[in-house]
Amino acid sequence: MIQVFNAHKVYGSSSPALDNVSLNVKRGEFVFLTGPSGAGKTTLLKILFRWENIDSGQILINGVNISKIPANKIYAHRRQIGFVFQDYRLLPNKTVFENIAFAQEILGIPQKTVRKRTWETLKNVGLTHKKDSFPLQLSGGEQQRAAIARALVNDPQLILADEPTGNLDPEISVEILKLFEKAQSLGVTIVFATHNQEMIRSGKHPVIMLHRGKRVQP
Amino acid sequence: MKAYLHFAINVVLTTYGNIRASKKVFFVSIATSSVAFSILGLFLCFYVSLSGILEKLDDQVRVIVYLEDSITEEQSLDIEELARKLPELESIKSFSRESAWEEFKENFSDKLPVLMELESNPLPASYDLKLKPVSDSVEKLKEIAGKFAKLEGVEAVDFGEQWISRFKGFMLFLQVFLVSAGGLLTLGLVLILSNTIELSIYSKQSEIELMLMIGATPLFIKLPFLLEGAVQGILGSTIALGFVKGFQLYVDAQFGEDLASALFGLRFDYLPPAYAWGIVLLSALVGWLGSMLSVGQFISIKQK
Numbered sequence: 263m264i265q266v267f268n269a270h271k272v273y274g275s276s277s278p279a280l281d282n283v284s285l286n287v288k289r290g291e292f293v294f295l296t297g298p299s300g301a302g303k304t305t306l307l308k309i310l311f312r313w314e315n316i317d318s319g320q321i322l323i324n325g326v327n328i329s330k331i332p333a334n335k336i337y338a339h340r341r342q343i344g345f346v347f348q349d350y351r352l353l354p355n356k357t358v359f360e361n362i363a364f365a366q367e368i369l370g371i372p373q374k375t376v377r378k379r380t381w382e383t384l385k386n387v388g389l390t391h392k393k394d395s396f397p398l399q400l401s402g403g404e405q406q407r408a409a410i411a412r413a414l415v416n417d418p419q420l421i422l423a424d425e426p427t428g429n430l431d432p433e434i435s436v437e438i439l440k441l442f443e444k445a446q447s448l449g450v451t452i453v454f455a456t457h458n459q460e461m462i463r464s465g466k467h468p469v470i471m472l473h474r475g476k477r478v479q480p
Numbered sequence: 481m482k483a484y485l486h487f488a489i490n491v492v493l494t495t496y497g498n499i500r501a502s503k504k505v506f507f508v509s510i511a512t513s514s515v516a517f518s519i520l521g522l523f524l525c526f527y528v529s530l531s532g533i534l535e536k537l538d539d540q541v542r543v544i545v546y547l548e549d550s551i552t553e554e555q556s557l558d559i560e561e562l563a564r565k566l567p568e569l570e571s572i573k574s575f576s577r578e579s580a581w582e583e584f585k586e587n588f589s590d591k592l593p594v595l596m597e598l599e600s601n602p603l604p605a606s607y608d609l610k611l612k613p614v615s616d617s618v619e620k621l622k623e624i625a626g627k628f629a630k631l632e633g634v635e636a637v638d639f640g641e642q643w644i645s646r647f648k649g650f651m652l653f654l655q656v657f658l659v660s661a662g663g664l665l666t667l668g669l670v671l672i673l674s675n676t677i678e679l680s681i682y683s684k685q686s687e688i689e690l691m692l693m694i695g696a697t698p699l700f701i702k703l704p705f706l707l708e709g710a711v712q713g714i715l716g717s718t719i720a721l722g723f724v725k726g727f728q729l730y731v732d733a734q735f736g737e738d739l740a741s742a743l744f745g746l747r748f749d750y751l752p753p754a755y756a757w758g759i760v761l762l763s764a765l766v767g768w769l770g771s772m773l774s775v776g777q778f779i780s781i782k783q784k
Contacts, residue, residue, distance in 0.1 A: 337695045337696060340693060340695040351686065353690065365694045367490060368691050368694060370486070372486065
């Protein structure tokens with residue numbers, strides 16, 4: 263699913279954010295991406311998402327070299343991916359239902375399908391009772407559930423999660439992790455960035471570790 | 481078809497949402513564009529009114545052939561024969577020295593009393609040739625006048641060459657001025673509207689970023705902003721046209737008669753419909769372009 267060959271990225275004149283990183287994630291696999299702050303986890307996720315470009319190396323997703331995708335076609339690449347952020351990034355002026363529906367509306371999905379899919383996804387993440395609430399009326403865990411629902415609603419092949427439990431307490435973090443595992447069981451490939459060592463140890467998933475931009479043994 | 485309709489409704493609703501989110505900036509920008517389009521509209525009215533005079537002049541092309549006092553009847557007939565052979569001739573009038581003097585006195589006795597005291601008649605006999613409108617009147621008139629000037633018994637030929645040339649030169653200058661001023665105003669407006677839309681974009685930055693991340697097409701993101709720019713332009717120009725109409729009605733009511741008698745029947749006319757629609761179309765284009773500048777730049781930075 264994801265093949266990264268010698269990915270190299272430098273911001274300005276500082277030391278590399280990614281230093282010849284190579285990795286391989288199989289279709290339907292759940293991997294933890296870990297490392298201390300500044301290790302390059304977010305950079306790698308942004309690059310996989312084509313929010314940033316690498317300076318050298320090659321990245322294939324589904325066999326497509328993503329560096330070669332022209333700017334006006336990036337949207338098609340992003341439609342295969344769901345992105346979950348540490349800070350949720352829900353639109354504050356829309357309800358939970360509207361936030362999830364919005365992700366489908368911008369893809370031109372008919373309203374009837376949007377309503378049906380939104381409801382089903384809310385059910386999957388256990389948020390139907392909060393569908394009319396605005397993000398700021400929700401707890402951190404509930405906001406992250408809504409964000410996961412938004413990432414899942416368009417049936418992505420891959421989910422990139424950047425510290426999705428970073429702002430949550432341990433109990434809620436476990437619940438969120440379970441939601442990602444549920445998505446994996448349905449065939450979605452998951453790259454879950456975290457520096458929570460306890461979560462990594464308790465899980466049964468492969469770990470990719472970065473340190474100062476380099477891949478190291480976990 | 482249904483998908484396109486849904487897309488269009490979505491674009492309109494998003495545009496409305498964007499406008500509501502930055503109402504103050506939106507109205508300031510409409511006011512600015514209406515001021516700029518009012519200036520352009522007033523200049524155009526002025527130009528259209530003066531063009532009306534030029535058309536009237538073209539409709540009333542005259543050549544006056546002044547005759548020598550010692551002209552013979554044969555020479556006079558030659559002149560008349562040449563005039564009647566002209567394909568451009570509409571009518572010909574002959575004025576004797578006496579009739580010219582009488583008409584002069586009738587028209588100018590109160591304005592030039594000193595001349596009225598002259599004992600002898602200073603005016604020559606003449607032929608007044610009224611010609612049909614010609615495309616390049618000054619050149620054509622020059623050619624016709626040249627033919628008469630060569631004839632025996634002709635003292636001078638006058639068709640107001642200098643005056644018409646100067647007026648046409650002035651109109652040309654006005655055209656250049658209008659195009660330059662219009663161009664500058666348009667450029668200024670594109671920049672102003674572009675800045676307004678930029679503010680609107682920055683107020684929705686997180687939403688746009690999210691849309692890009694979820695996989696919205698650039699067109700889907702751009703269209704509401706382009707539409708917002710066009711709406712700003714159209715509203716600005718519509719208000720401007722209303723103001724120009726009001727100004728024109730006021731000037732016509734207050735000074736219409738005075739202007740007409742002082743300046744060869746000049747009327748301060750409103751813009752012809754084609755000009756008014758042209759301004760509205762231009763304003764939509766200006767708004768669209770202004771938005772395109774900002775939103776295009778914003779998205780291209782995010783897509784790098």
